[in-house]
Amino acid sequence: MSNLALLSIFVLSIFIGFEVVSKVSTTLHTPLMSGANAIHGIILVGAITVTDHANNNIQLGLGTAAVVLATVNMVGGFVVTDRMLEMFKGKPRVKKDAEVSGGESK
């Protein structure tokens, strides 16, 4: 793809990124950081590609290490974000119905 096309994609993505997150409520900043963190785990796709094309053992070794790290980033990131967000569900309407010790055993 031409450099100009890639540059256009890059610049437009910046604007989308700003637009999409600028309305996030402070309550959700932690999950947002964590969710965005998981999304950059997509480097896994790049890690797989370069490892697949590795020509020697050094490249294979470094590539495999990149795949491990990227997987930890991506999978771990989405799981931990989900755990955080799980706690938000149904919360606003919960009234004080003697569930005091309920959640503690988790």
Next chain:
Amino acid sequence: MNENLYGVLTLFVSVCFILALKGLSSPKSARRGNLIGAAGAFIATDLVFFSPGMTHQHKWWILGAIFFGVIVGVPAARKIQMTQMPQLVALFNGVGGGAAALVAIVEYLKLGAGASTAEVVATVFTVIVGCVSFSGSVITFLKLQEIMTTRPVVFPGGRFVIAATLLGTLASAEWVIHSLGNTSLTVMAILALLFGVLFVLPVGGADVPIVISLLNAFTGLTVAASGYVLQSTLLIVAGTLVGASGTILTRLMAAAMGRSLFGTLFGAFTAKPQAAVEGGEVRSVKSSSPDDVAILLNYAQRVVIVPGFGLAVAQAQHTVRELADLLTAKGVDVAYGIHPVAGRMPGHMNVLLAEANVPYEQLVEMDEVNPTFPQTDVVLVVGANDVVNPAAKTTPGCPIYGMPILDVAEAGNVIFLKRSMRPGFAGIENELLYDPKTSLLFGDAKDSLTKVVSALKAL
């Protein structure tokens, strides 16, 4: 797979990521947003195996590495306590940065002398920023986990060392671009790793979340740059989205703490070392008993609970809710005053209280709760310190100077639940503890609260 089909499916994944970030912006859709993102990532990972040009010669290495990554990452994410989550996010971010740097290095080794200048520049950028993100995140992890000191680490001549490291990194980058050699690349990577360490060391504990957020944005940009080298629009879109959102989040966090980003990162170099706390003189504090606290609360009209990280550590969020419910039943007006950076990350306290099913309407943000303190009879500070420390207003040059605080001193009575007289995360003495209207209830926050609850029931 045909190139056009692959392109269209990749576009679909990019849209998933945009929807994921969009979804994360509202509590109702946040969880779904995250799942959309995860689905997109899963599709993209499957898809790449069928992308044009794949040789599959190292398939088992790749699958094995993914398997290994999953069995490391998933249990870590599931078992971590909510209080330790910020450092886990830091660590995940660091490994992502490390992965991006490694990808760029492998691609560089392969391109060899055939690389265009633009590709080499993008590679150099990815390796430098990825390495900084990796080593910087490891240091933030060590700080938050309190394996190393949370205070700013400053040594004589530190700023010259850091400047020299940065210059060395940039010089070696120039060397890489001209020589296209492997030695220069290794030197550059090592210097960048060192720079990451030096860059985060002087940052004080309370400012670490800002740095995590900044490094998160950095990692996003490295992913975008490696996307350019690999000619992958997906990596460019996803990386740029994270870079942009991370930048905004970093600015919001810095604003919540009333600091400029520059001051956060370089403040420790210019600030004078803290004057040793009040030369040896032992000052008296007023300590209190659970019964006294219960009586005080029982006859209050309005009570504000200020939760901090100590509450999370003691796992006292359920007990605090029990106390609040009891007071509400007795007709006391109860609210939680939430400082934007209470805990260790913005919104951290909301997550913890949500875990204990605290009604959403009782969580009041700083700007709304501050004007109500003069009408508040009792403020119960549970394991918080820096966010109520008046030094942020009165002591220029202290690490938290300028940070907006909860003005609890305006209230009739202030009760601190503390384990000891140890200062907070930022390491600053709190004058408020010695104020005549302040009393302290020493002990584990959960134990103390349980005692207060039973004393209150007995009244």
